Amino acid sequence: MQGYAADRPGGKQLRDLTREQLARYFADTWETYETLFRGVRDSTESYCVRVHPLRLPLVFYLAHTASFYVQKLKLAGLVGGSGEAEFDERMERGVSPEDPDELAGLTEWPTPEKVWAYRKRVRDVVLKAIEEVPLSATVAPRSPLRALLMGIEHENIHLHTSLPLIRLLPPRLKQAPEGWPAIVDERAGAPGAEAPDERFVQCRGGPVRFGDERREADRFRWDNECGRREAEVAPFRVRSHPVTNGQFLEFIEDGGYEESRLWTTHGARLFLDRMSKGHPNAWLRTHSGGYRYRGIFDDIDMPWDWPVEVSRHEAVAYANWAGAALISEEQFHALLNQEFGGVEQVADRIDEFNVGLRFGSPRRVRGGDGAVLGRNGVDFIGNVALWLKDDFTALGKGSFHVDPLYPDFSEPWFGEETGTLAGASYAARGHMADIGVMRDFMQNHMDQLAGILLTRPAQ
Template structure:
């Protein structure tokens, strides 16, 4: 056992979450320790230190990142919430803060996946985890506990860290499952589910559900931790439909594979077929054939293939790799497929649900024919059957029940037969657990969506129409992930412990049905890519779907008309807003003798403000979440011709002041202020009116600014005056100056409120 990664006990038993209306410090401590130890225990299966630096997936980081990342999130969030007063280790809290989030299945490998990047040692990361753990335990002991714990409570940051860690228990399990099998050893305490349960699953009948109305979403006052996307409410009418009694099994999916499903383009969407060709996929990722199929690992594992049958350890033995698992050989004849469980290659489990991505699930539906499709989010909520009213408290949620009749919360270390647990009163099995269920809906906030200031960008960057919702949790889902309210999502090519069940609307042959699948129809610009086509995957001849705008207001702002409006405001007038603010900031620098080494401009737009600052500051960082804006700033910096039409009808060029030294500017598209931004002589923020959660940005300004530096908040929205800023900035900063100034705009003169702050 690779025990050096443990800072506590080895465990694979998951506790249930605390009731935040009445929990004790002891319960919080036990839940925290259980989360921490569960995560570390997963890593004890690795053979040695070197495996932590391997990349099981070419689009993910090495395992060392995930091992340390969760501890860093505790430190970052507790520090932001004011529960701890000092950083633990700023260097590690920068390295391990943010992982990659690939934009497509053919993204190139991130530079941190290999090459010359030097990750910290295992000893350093284990020690960091130990220090953070002790810090949290002391925090729980010493901090007064006021109940109930709500989103406004500083204790919410602790629960955020815990539930984030539990997400990564599942993330790490998926990655470890993709490692070469000889790099892992199954812990003695890890128990796989049974291969069969009673009679084999030879059919998967469709169960009818009559038309009904459904309301889903988590109440804001529910006494458990929840992620921002869970809150709010949607009510819709769902036409009569039928769904498969079971999730689709490996045996059922085998028919699709053996019928040439991976070779027939007609079954695949355009996106799916391009992915299939790129991956050279011939079967699901956790199936193992003996043909050396192309693998998906990264770094020095790039040429590794899972697809070779393991060798027997002894003649005529069914034991492989010393793990005591059957290798699938029967009567001297090798089966065509075996199966990769967490730590072993095992006999092919025909009755377990298949693990596939959305694209594969969609192709299976097309192959099945007769209007088969994936369920929509509303239908999944319906087939769960009658649910207790959330007003009764946590007992309405499956994760809190004394006896959980589902393969979830790590009751097993693998999937189980789809007929192992009893059906619900509607006749459906596995409505929770076993594997996640892909849906047709795009990920988006519910009605009244709001981000949380401690994690402003947890969900909203994924409200782009490229992420599909998964529901129900898997065998390894614990805590919030296993909750009835959980809503998660991944890009359609993404691998998870995820499968699907079939659905189809009951309709007349020529009837077009109003199906309340919520599909994001907002255009999203991806830096370096542009706007990609995002065709609707449900047949528009058969279904009228619910097209909705993204609830990420930043995406809604980042449009082509807005871009040209920003260009006019920044470059169309002598006294343009960013030029006026930049000039004022340079006067403040001179007046208060602020250093000139570095400045950061949050809300950089198309770059006019940061470019102006380069005449005074040696290094200027321009930050914006608008991909179009950053793309345009980079074009201007490269000397490309950027034109726009002025409101007076004239075509103009975006031109920068001749005193500017544009090479000193760097531009980044960021959804929040990461730890890599720090030690600025001057910090300027000008886009509070278009952030998702202004508090999330304001709370970080004091830390990224040097003690001798200055924070400047400027806005054309006079709501952001010195009085409104005091609750945020007044904690760590003191008001230095406050002023109103006029600037020229298409509508004539406008007044901007500018406040300058310094460290107390």
């Protein structure tokens, strides 16, 4: 596990890419994903239980990323299949329903042993494809090289979305695998023991411009990142760091989960009635009525000064309770420009931030040994991604083109049931860590490695 992988093909100009670098990047991504799943006990119970009411069992996600490689490489004309047509077809697409009852009938799944054997076959198929794929300085929308890069970056996405699911497994069904990064040991003893900075910092706003209008780019892009958005951002104030676990506790103790007027996102009623436990899924309620932190593999004393990890429903409800708003996509770019000089400057410093699985958890906001602050002291890069104010949409009017290799990646999710994320969490790898370029998105009800950055109008 190489962490961020600075020479990843997705983050460099493709004219400099060698076949050996591509093979290393694939292998590192593949092995990191498998390392995560080796932490799941090798049993049908572990892999076939549904830990989240709106997600499939873990055995599907173990098979899915391998099937995705095969199907996209087939579509690009690079391979004929894996030799396991049933797995190739059945595991390519999952189900992301709005109602838990839609998954009730999906009970037949292959054994973990069969899926691990399938992954071994697919790995050989992909390595063979890397030996034959035409390399080029740009990637056309249907090119074999783009299909290969898409498979790698798709697995980086599923690494990120599988972590919150494995977090929900009972402790007896998982154990931190060898080579997995440890949770950071820097925990405060009680809420408010080391009170975070409560101030709001002025952001001057100004013109922002982001996106990529080129159909053939010299770097990998998802379809929702193609296009151009330009805006003039009005001055605003932003909290100097994401909301912490300690600050979110105040929302809980004030009855935030019972106050229906705060829950304004699409689907919030269903979330509260059928999914919510009255606290974030990264928290565990103790017998004494307190809370512990639920790590991916280990539960620990609550780190009150770490950023809270929540769903979009919870992020918006907290912002409403606090009399503030989530940061918007345009504001995020204005803040990125002001605090760090923009996208390219952040990319040059990416190894300074808590991204790329250098650690197995977030770290303390501001003032901690690992904090990297902007020019005006704002701590907002790394640790957790950030839920944005925006529903997920295309970048610009008329500029969106459906991906010919993956037509249902973005367009089906445009709308109020899906939120947009910016920044990068501690587990963001590859293109997921291309801050200001990657436009991540997720359904409102999914708890992600994502937090809350509040804004208010300028004074």
